[in-house]
Amino acid sequence: MRVVVDQDLCGTSGQCVLTLPGTFCQREPDGVAEVCVATVPQALHAAVRLAASQCPVAAIRVIESDAGDDERASADPAPSPEEVERHAARDQRNPGGHDGTV
Amino acid sequence: MCDAARDRDLLRTLQARLALAVRSASQQVTKMDVQETTAACRDAFAELASPACIHDPYPFMRWLREHDPVHRAASGLFLLSRHADIYWALKATGDAFRGPAPGELARYFPRAATSLSLNLLASTLAMKDPPTHTRLRRLISRDFTMRQIDDLRPGIARIVAARLDGMAPALERGEAVDLHREFALALPMLVFAELFGMPQDDMFGLAAGIGAILEGLSPHASDPQLAAADAASARVKAYFGGLIQRKRTDPRHDIVSMLVGAHDDDADTLSDAELISMLWGMLLGGFATTAATIDHAVLAMLAYPEQRHWLQGDAVGVKAFVEEVLRCDAPAMFSSIPRIAQRDIELGGVVIPKKADVRVLIASGNRDPDAFADPDRFEPARFYGTSPGMSTDGKIMLSFGHGIHFCLGAQLARVQLAESLPRIQARFPTLALAEQPIREPSAFLRTFRALPVRLHAQGS
Numbered sequence: 291m292r293v294v295v296d297q298d299l300c301g302t303s304g305q306c307v308l309t310l311p312g313t314f315c316q317r318e319p320d321g322v323a324e325v326c327v328a329t330v331p332q333a334l335h336a337a338v339r340l341a342a343s344q345c346p347v348a349a350i351r352v353i354e355s356d357a358g359d360d361e362r363a364s365a366d367p368a369p370s371p372e373e374v375e376r377h378a379a380r381d382q383r384n385p386g387g388h389d390g391t392v
Numbered sequence: 393m394c395d396a397a398r399d400r401d402l403l404r405t406l407q408a409r410l411a412l413a414v415r416s417a418s419q420q421v422t423k424m425d426v427q428e429t430t431a432a433c434r435d436a437f438a439e440l441a442s443p444a445c446i447h448d449p450y451p452f453m454r455w456l457r458e459h460d461p462v463h464r465a466a467s468g469l470f471l472l473s474r475h476a477d478i479y480w481a482l483k484a485t486g487d488a489f490r491g492p493a494p495g496e497l498a499r500y501f502p503r504a505a506t507s508l509s510l511n512l513l514a515s516t517l518a519m520k521d522p523p524t525h526t527r528l529r530r531l532i533s534r535d536f537t538m539r540q541i542d543d544l545r546p547g548i549a550r551i552v553a554a555r556l557d558g559m560a561p562a563l564e565r566g567e568a569v570d571l572h573r574e575f576a577l578a579l580p581m582l583v584f585a586e587l588f589g590m591p592q593d594d595m596f597g598l599a600a601g602i603g604a605i606l607e608g609l610s611p612h613a614s615d616p617q618l619a620a621a622d623a624a625s626a627r628v629k630a631y632f633g634g635l636i637q638r639k640r641t642d643p644r645h646d647i648v649s650m651l652v653g654a655h656d657d658d659a660d661t662l663s664d665a666e667l668i669s670m671l672w673g674m675l676l677g678g679f680a681t682t683a684a685t686i687d688h689a690v691l692a693m694l695a696y697p698e699q700r701h702w703l704q705g706d707a708v709g710v711k712a713f714v715e716e717v718l719r720c721d722a723p724a725m726f727s728s729i730p731r732i733a734q735r736d737i738e739l740g741g742v743v744i745p746k747k748a749d750v751r752v753l754i755a756s757g758n759r760d761p762d763a764f765a766d767p768d769r770f771e772p773a774r775f776y777g778t779s780p781g782m783s784t785d786g787k788i789m790l791s792f793g794h795g796i797h798f799c800l801g802a803q804l805a806r807v808q809l810a811e812s813l814p815r816i817q818a819r820f821p822t823l824a825l826a827e828q829p830i831r832e833p834s835a836f837l838r839t840f841r842a843l844p845v846r847l848h849a850q851g852s
Contacts, residue, residue, distance in 0.1 A: 321536065
């Protein structure tokens, strides 16, 4: 599993840092959330999905790995690889601040 | 003049109650239930200001959820009261809902042209949309990161201990002490004085006007209430104007100095009006709400002694208790800022027309049985071991809002509560009410004028 924060969307509430302080952190200059791990260990998968679902502005994307992940059908279905890339590349700038995931 | 308005409201409510009582008696109805008293309610905001709702607003909120969850008030404002609808509307802010556009302010605030308070409100973070909102929020967020707030913890703990020490002699002499004024209000004020780099006395002076400003911003505020708010806002604005000058010549490590620096580096990043509005907004948002929650937490400790064990164990238990207090009594009962529908929106069979001003009744969403089972029961276990603000069922506690305007000071408030409650419990285990607390007669802010406490005599 990988996890990506859309830093254009991030509302700096810090909720993800409270949920999983070892996985998320906030940038010093502006409080925007960052992911501080390359991959998420199995034990934290459920917590990461929870952090994603709790983010007030839905800025956290969970990218489930393809191989042998039996938790795929849970509450937060993985976005398509194309969608993930769009978010990762941050080229989907939306002046409204939302990406339709209301 | 505020009293006159209140008296008028009181009179109107009493007349309505009397008419109802006569009608009920003639129909030989013996039980005067909430449904009857509110079936003719044309304006939920007026009902929330009634003495019955000031005493206990939750029966009316239940009625609203069950009978009129997408309420249209006499003024044309919409009020959402179900958890799912509120949650959706908060997340859709910035998209389906936005703040009033600059040219539309007069439409939603007809008195804005002459009211300083409404003008300041219009420039606060809470009224902005992206990208302006994003720019301003990120300027201030650096002082409210989880790490920054955690660094404040020892200082907050010291203030808590000092305030409790200050209350101890009178309590130990058997006297009553007003916990609202001496502790609940004093703590956030002292914390803010430190954050803003202000002398404590200045902060106590400014804070005296906050209640008047909050009442003036309420959608149903009378002209005299708004005038009182404007007088208080003018004092706040003048004070911050002077403070900004002092920080400009003598910057320190505080929020005001940091914002002044950002403004002086680049006025496009932060204009003068935005700077004053931001400080004014933090002053309004920060204290009264935190004080109200401390009051409600202490009342919960006294009302449910069987739940006090949560405050005697580890931080996880304290956190659960704090979240449940926040859920049970949202201090800001409804949203004070307009959310303007950007298109016709159908919700629960009601069409909210484009350009309508939609408010959310947060306190009702927190008591919605569809989100929190047995919602009127005080049960910290709902939040035990969960991510802050989320119940074990995965439902969001709404008191800090949600979406782009999620409360900037949420963690600061949580830390103040978590540092306070176990110390109050440990220091004064025999704390009791000295007399019934006196509620502030506000429809918007559920808080107290006074919370007199004393110590139980040992062995009595």
